[in-house]
Amino acid sequence: MTKAEPIRRRSALRVGAGLTAALATGCAADQQTATPAPAAHPASPRPAHPASPRPAHPASPRPAHPASPRPARAAPAPRRLPGLPAQIAHGPRTGDRVALTFHGQGDPAIANAVLKEAERADAHVTVLAVGTWLDAHPAVARRILDGGHDLGNHTLHHIDINTLSEADAYAEITGCADRIRRLTGSIGTWFRPSRTQTATPLVTRLAQRAGYPHLLSYDVDSLDFTSPGASAVVENVTSAVRPGSVVSLHFGYADTIAALPPLLDHLDRRGLTAVTCTELLT
Template identity: 35%
Template structure:
């Protein structure tokens, strides 16, 4: 833990958390869910409220298949540039949408662009959220190629890592292809892909990093 921002989790278990931002997306999220299901892997999806409104069935599928569904604001603004009122509205609107679709209050939050200041942290705490950042940012949104995405994860792989990828916000075919390769490589190294919630409840967890 760095302040109130969680970048990774200290554990002696070979577990990592794969996370996907900006969805759900009808073109890409189903493919990722299929890959995760086939591999017996879990992940965390940080969803945007306006996407949830458009594709509630995908949100339900995410939760039904055992993945985490976190708050990623309603319209994906840079929260550090907003006043407290609009910031709270962004979080509240998405929280209510998630609750309405899944009948569960979200516990996890990730700020868009990983842009965070003291006021953002304070707002997240008010909602009772854990603010999840990342220890491995694949920069897949730039579409650097499948090999660089895979290489970034494998070169920085460590126990308790939180990996940042995207399932919406543009063409994510590279991310999907990279995920297919990553799941195989991680399995060969005997790493288990779990949700953030599962990661925090690893039996050999230590104090958060």
């Protein structure tokens, strides 16, 4: 071995040690650089996703739909019926038809139950709706028409129309007519004055001015609005009904739901069919 070899060996050892230290330092530096990367991941844009526009979807126009229902078919418009008086209390006495008419007001669940009972017996009815009731439950207009029933006007607020001034009485008629037109495309088939069986000559003229050639009265009163019990409602109707009768009933009373099946059974046994006022009178 020459004298230079130990020197070269020591130099190589120093170089090797230097490389080892450098590699160790480089690895440590890599680890320090790579360590923050996983921590940065959760801070990526993913947490911002829930704040994206998706939660705004439920606030889309869908909730506004129930306030503007469109009927499956248009409500028939009123028309003059030759040979019939301005106020109609009943139809032809020679046929086998009667008309069940309902004052449209009260809990819509009861109204729906009454309509279901009628439809179960293949009966069609006429609903004279109060304007404020339609404001609160606009979907019932579509429900009535979809079931093949008549829809008419029973004033805006259901107050005693015969006692009102000319301007106020006309506003009651046209106010409800406007609601029905907005919901169905027409002012409704019939007008019935509120809180009276017979309208005064003034109210009759005002109804005709508003577009209703005939006012719809009735000849049989069920008195269901007095809540006398279902059996009494049935008796009140069946003791007085005959061919051509127009029967006054109401939504909003539980007695009416219970009375309807036996009432319709009674009509069927007598060979009488419950139809709309349009079907009865035209």
